[in-house]
Amino acid sequence: MSDSITVLAPAKINLGLEIFPRRADGYHGLHSIFTTVGLFDEICVSKIDEKNTCIVDSFGMDLPNQNTITAAYKAFCVLTGIDLGVHVSIKKRIPSGGGLGGGSSDASSFIQSVNNLFKAGLGIDSLSAIAGKVGSDVFFFTYALSAQDGKRFSKFEPFAAVVEGRGEKVRQIQHRSDFSVLLVFPNVGVSTKDAYALVDETLDLERRRNKISLEEIYNLPVKNWSFKNDFTVPVSEKYAGIAEALIKLKSCGADFADMSGSGSTVFGIFEKKETALKAKVLLEKEFNLALCLGG
Incomplete structure (x- = not known):
């Protein structure tokens, strides 16, 4: 043993x-x-x-x-x-x-x-x-x-x-491996408890889910993704560094960008590896990053 x-x-x-x-x-x-x-x-x-x-x-x-x-x-x-x-x-x-x-x-x-x-x-x-x-x-x-x-x-x-x-x-x-993920770590700490308190204030009890399933959205071209994270808006409104990172990811060519979980990491999804590599070079002067090629 x-x-x-x-x-x-x-x-x-x-x-x-x-x-x-x-x-x-x-x-x-x-x-x-x-x-x-x-x-x-x-x-x-x-x-x-x-x-x-x-x-x-x-x-x-x-x-x-x-x-x-x-x-x-x-x-x-x-x-x-x-x-x-x-x-x-x-x-x-x-x-x-x-x-x-x-x-x-x-x-x-x-x-x-x-x-x-x-x-x-x-x-x-x-x-x-x-x-x-x-x-x-x-x-x-x-x-x-x-x-x-x-x-x-x-x-x-x-x-x-x-x-x-x-x-x-x-x-x-089925996991997709036809895109790259660039993780951006803003110099911001977000407690899970605080993030849930923020989202509790904004929950729409009457809202409806997407007309198509999350799995169907996942299988679309990345540029057509309509995923929404309920934490992103209230948390990024309180923490400017998160909002800034999301804006810069999109300006660097991310086909999709959002915050993961309750934050503070944000990520960009790139259908082209070359674009992800260029974004990494541009953003690593301002943020700590991790590039995950092939998903």
């Missing part, structure tokens, strides 16, 4: 994000397409002798003592009865609080790592049950990793899905 496992934890962006009023359980419902992009944290999970212990070292970002990894460890131990200790080393590349799901992705990669490391034999239902104890975005990453057929240990195949409910309803769709 191996004593350690190293895996990749991908970032995601949202294509369209419809938010519904707060439910009785405290969660908001959502309707979105989540798609992974080629930006990854790297996680190494190793066995240690101490029981009931989860030590987390993060390189590239300080984490609080209680974080998504420790929450996932606790939920895993409660469900399985396993009390063996682990050391987790994370190389952080996904920025925190950027709407890219970095903490949720790390948690999902960790859960599936300990499942393999300790041969717990958990299936997708049990993995999802653990995910629900950690965070809503963890559901998506749990399905994304489960679809890898073991490839996640050497590479990561892109994954896209329509996501609904609080995030637990995940329906895989």
Whole structure:
């Protein structure tokens, strides 16, 4: 039995994000397409002798003592009865609080790592049950990793899905790789709690969804996309840096641009790789960037 496992934890962006009023359980419902992009944290999970212990070292970002990894460890131990200790080393590349799901992705990669490391034999239902104890975005990453057929240990195949409910309803769709994604990280921090407070003030309870489905929009040429993120307008109105980044992405030739999740990362979608490369050169003088070629 191996004593350690190293895996990749991908970032995601949202294509369209419809938010519904707060439910009785405290969660908001959502309707979105989540798609992974080629930006990854790297996680190494190793066995240690101490029981009931989860030590987390993060390189590239300080984490609080209680974080998504420790929450996932606790939920895993409660469900399985396993009390063996682990050391987790994370190389952080996904920025925190950027709407890219970095903490949720790390948690999902960790859960599936300990499942393999300790041969717990958990299936997708049990993995999802653990995910629900950690965070809503963890559901998506749990399905994304489960679809890898073991490839996640050497590479990561892109994954896209329509996501609904609080995030637990995940329906895989055919991922597109005929465009490039330029991620722009404005020097702005947006708390998820504050973003939801802003969107709650602007929710139109009588609105109707698009006449065509999100999946149908996704399959159109990028220049014809009509995706809307309910967070974008209220959040960008409060944080000028986000609005500026969106304007500059469009001026640099992005076929589509929006904010991911509740922010603050914004992204441009480019049908032509050459245009994405030129935009990167133009914008990297002002912003921190990440270019994900081929989706």
